[in-house]
Amino acid sequence: MNDIAVSVRDVSKAFRVYEGRNRSLKAALLSGGRGKHSEFLALDDVSLEIPRGTTFGLLGHNGSGKSTLLKCIARILTPDRGSIAVDGRIAAMLEVGSGFHPNLTGRENVYLNGAILGMSKKEIDSKFDSIVDFAGVERFIDQPVKNYSSGMYVRLGFAVSIHVEPEILLVDEVLAVGDLQFQEKCMDKFSELKASGRTVVVVSHAIEQMRTFCDSAAWLRNGKVVDVGDAMTIVDAYADAEHHVRRVESGGVRFGSGEAMITKIEWLVDGTDTRTSKTGDEVTIRLHYHSEAEIARPTFGVSVDTRDGVFVWGHHSLDSGYVAESIRPGDGTIDVLIPALPVRPGTFDVSASIQDGDASHVYDALQKAIRIDVLAGHPFESGGVTTFNSRFANLQPPRPLVVSRLDEPVR
Ligand SMILES: Nc1ncnc2c1ncn2[C@@H]1O[C@H](COP(=O)(O)OP(=O)(O)O)[C@@H](O)[C@H]1O
Ligand SMILES: [Mg+2]
Known part of the structure; x- marks a missing residue:
């Protein structure tokens, strides 16, 4: 079964929803201080398999259970029912700055986060420059991350995650925070991970990106899997149901x-x-x-x-x-x-x-x-990518060659 990186079987996860937050003291005392609650099913009997070396997208409205599912896969949450089998080293980029300590500097957080994700001090030492370079936060690396913009947070967090060289990378939306250049860099990194046989599980609202980038996808609604399969099919079905999404004639990403x-x-x-x-x-x-x-x-x-x-x-x-x-x-x-x-x-x-x-x-x-x-058009020049609209001019006749020793061969 090792062609499956993640196998989710019959997973349910409920959260307690407490009613009447402004209960009176008397009511609180009478109910033994526990308060009334109901169970809310964030994941309702979810099953899916993520093949190794593929990119898998999770689609669905806000509140459909995407983040909860990722957290269960990352073992941050435990399902109430069902089982999840994960085969390989996982790194997760779940929320902006998750795992970052605001009062520590960028440098300290890289070491802390790297250690949490299973890297040794030596490994982080050797990757440190590359992490900081990828994140583009050189100038701020010795400042507390509480002074960082959300974009810087995300970039640094993502940089650490990918340098773990995870076999399975979980990414939850966060990338939308970065600028164009950073997002391009991330897309390149995903492609690289994919090419080297890693598994990427990604949640994104950029559904066209999911369509062109993911191999397969699952569509969640109210904690249930509506459909799972080939990414183009699932994204198109989801987009049709959503009405507002326009499709484009293009092969691009x-x-x-x-x-x-x-x-x-x-x-x-x-x-x-x-x-x-x-x-x-x-x-x-x-x-x-x-x-x-x-x-x-x-x-x-x-x-x-x-x-x-x-x-x-x-x-x-x-x-x-x-x-x-x-x-x-x-x-x-x-x-x-x-x-x-x-x-x-x-x-x-x-x-x-x-x-x-x-x-x-x-x-x-x-x-x-x-x-x-x-x-070919005008101007017509000989080589390269661009035309300078150049021309040749002003040829000067050669000066007479000054020969000092006639017995030496002329080169
Ligand atoms: N810790 C929690 N306590 C209570 N409810 C939660 C908790 N986390 C998520 N939920 C609820 O579970 C549902 C699914 O949330 P989530 O997995 O974050 O959805 P998505 O990522 O698809 O937007 C939402 O209704 C959300 O309010
Ligand atoms: Mg979410």
């Missing part, structure tokens, strides 16, 4: 909190949406978006990578000084105007994103959504 989403990317040349272009073309990249809520000061972003992942260009509306006051719920578009496409022939991937006003929260990031083939 996406993530983000989803209040607003990029629904389509057009690459317009002479008014036509095309996937082939020429060097020097006047191009309009048109982003179509759909917003569920009013979004204040949204930041739109676009970037282009070569097919082998070299970051060629990126721009967002904040840097461009083009900030919309707000967008209302509904559908809209925004254009990015490129006067003359300055890349040489090759294949390029286009990504787009919507973030908040200071680009610290990602509503939607759609990576490598469309692929463009660029053919």
Whole structure:
């Protein structure tokens, strides 16, 4: 059975819900101080199996039991009924800063957290720089973490978790807190873990991310499994039931909190949406978006990578000084105007994103959504990714060669 990393069988977990918090002293005394309570079933006979080396998503509304299930798998909570078998070293990223002590410094917390997750002092010593580097908190590492922003908390916590090199990594939503760059880094790390045969169990509201990233998924409602299976099927079923979620024609990976989403990317040349272009073309990249809520000061972003992942260009509306006051719920578009496409022939991937006003929260990031083939145009230059629109000029005739010794061979 060792092709199954986590096996959850008939698991139920109830919480006590106390009624009448403002009971009178008399009532409290009469009831023997215990108070009336009812049982609330947060998990109701849940069974599922997570195959080793796969990425497994948990979907469901708030309160559907996702976090409770992760905590049971991580053995932070004990189920009332049923059993959970886990085969492999686990690291869990459950809540922002869980396991962090606010008064200790970042450095101390790395050691404390690392030890809790089963790393030796030596192991942490050797990974310390890499952890701090991944989290990007070098300058703050000797400050108490209570001074950290929630983003810094998450980054440091996540950095420690992945450096445990867990065989099974549990991640509960927290990643939504990080910025675009950090989320990209996490996605890369997940891919790396996946490629090296690790198992990742992830809870996210970014359901398109789940769709493209997870192999399989389970959909929970009121503590019960509605459906479990192939991620695309489960996510689509969940999205249909949820109505509001738009699907996009793309093979890319996406993530983000989803209040607003990029629904389509057009690459317009002479008014036509095309996937082939020429060097020097006047191009309009048109982003179509759909917003569920009013979004204040949204930041739109676009970037282009070569097919082998070299970051060629990126721009967002904040840097461009083009900030919309707000967008209302509904559908809209925004254009990015490129006067003359300055890349040489090759294949390029286009990504787009919507973030908040200071680009610290990602509503939607759609990576490598469309692929463009660029053919030879003007200017035509010889090599590389970009064109400089250069020319050769001013050839000077060679100076006469000064030969001092005629008997030495000329090189
Ligand atoms: N410690 C607790 N005490 C009482 N109720 C809890 C506790 N933890 C979770 N719950 C309840 O259990 C349900 C499932 O919660 P949770 O697993 O956090 O859902 P999700 O992560 O899907 O949003 C919710 O109704 C929540 O209020
Ligand atoms: Mg939760």
